[in-house]
Amino acid sequence: MEHFDMALVDWSRAQFALTAMYHWIFVPLTLGLSFIVAIMMTIYVRTGNELWKKITKFWMTLFGVNFAIGVATGIILEFEFGTNWSNYSWFVGDIFGAPLAIEGIMAFFLESTFIAILFFGWGRVSKKFHMISAWMVALGSNLSALWILVANAWMQNPVGMRFNPDTARNEMVNFWEVLFSPTAINKFLHTISSGYVLSAIFVVGVSAWFLLKHRNVEFAKKSMIIAAVFGLLSSFYLVLTGDESARDIYHTQPMKFAAFEGLDDGNVSAPLVVIGFLKEVPDPRQPDVDRFAFKIEIPNLLSYMVALNSNVFVPGINDLINGNEKHGIMSYYEKIDKGKLAIKALGDYKDALERKDQVAAAENLKVFEANYAYFGYGYYDDPNDLVPNVPVAFYSFHIMVILGVHFMILFIVILVLLYKKKIEKTRWVLYVALWTIPLAYIASQAGWILAEMGRQPWVVQDLMPTLSAVSNIDKSSVVVTFWIFAVTFTVLLIAEIKIMVSQIVSGSKNEGGH
């Protein structure tokens, strides 16, 4: 580790996190609002009710604002791959290339063709074709997300590839294994359903504001019904996919799993921490501490959740570091040794090739391939460096889950009040709905913080740590671009909020406008 410029690594990480988080402010609303608009337009086409046309146009305009401000913010991430993360880009190039190329060709064109029809099509194309275009925009937006999430899932659980020691690249050997790995499926479904919930909260919250102002009451209530039903169904699905994701993480990233539960010592019949507060500790990665100042836990539930069996052993941070022979867990010490062996064998293999010593090359290749699964561990000497920041993982997970429960309860309460025709009189619920909009964004960001911070130090699980993925460039250039991005994205965000608010205030008075 002494060879690495950790300041460069940290700035590169900070820059990537900044751009990814800003990008993710825009994406989830696009994912979900596109479907909500398609549902509203379908109701309009089926009923011919002009109020539904007005409703569709209004939400479509907000979708357009969000889409326009957010479009291409993800391209910055691609720039960063090539400049700041060149080792990583080369290392994963063939795996990332295919999904991203498919995204560019298929989803982007699908999305951008039909989005023009969606916005320009009023009175110019048939109602039915217009409605189909709305569904195609929704489908295209979600397909765009599929490919980048498949690529991200591969980083969390690299499958379907073989490392070529001659080119230093992971080469895809099974596209379907990459596309349909449980990690990819869970990540895609959980991420898009989180976008649906966020969008539903957005529509419910804005509609609540109309009701609080006694404006566009029927308009707001109809929007609220669609969003609350869509949000509630998506919430149920979010719970299911979240549960599946957690089980997948238990198998593929057990350290992340232990970290987000704050589990230092493994247990048979492990309890689930529902709410907890962590003590301040000098080193948050240090496992030998009593972490909790306070916690409420449900006995046996963690074990039950991971295997539907409360007698299953769930390894803690200490079990992963020190190993646990009884439960067949290899220690990080042993993995570090194997990783160092793999790195050395790769070097010896290259040397042998240069000397044209085919026998030595074959022997070293064999050693390398036998230990490649632990390659990334070889960059470390201290296993504690392989533990993520536990408080960050713990709090981001619990904030996400607690807010998810809040959203579900809110949708149910809203639907009950709408059914009982008491929604306008229950003003405190309307205020809660309005102020839940920022909470939805916090939950959504927390999910990604958990996914990305929780898997540290890996950029590709077990194979490539973040510190060996960065380019050997001048730190100052990363610092400069960090601040350029911070300013640019903040200006974009302010622009979005201002345009959104002005559209919300004025848009429902007329017919939306685009």
Place this chain on the structure above:
Amino acid sequence: MITIKHIINFYTEGFRSMTIGKKLWLIIFIKLFIMFAILKLFFFPNFLQTNFSTDQERSDYVIEQLINNK
């Protein structure tokens, strides 16, 4: 030909009748200009493409980084 004319008219009239859309397109163009004409050009050269001319050189460099930076 009629179909192509229809498509062109569809887009032309659509852009002409935009209200908030004009402001959004302006934002998109400014954003794309900043991204591609400034950031990509001056701040984000592709490290391996810029510093090496062949894939073999790039491979050798990355391998060396992977082996020696431990």
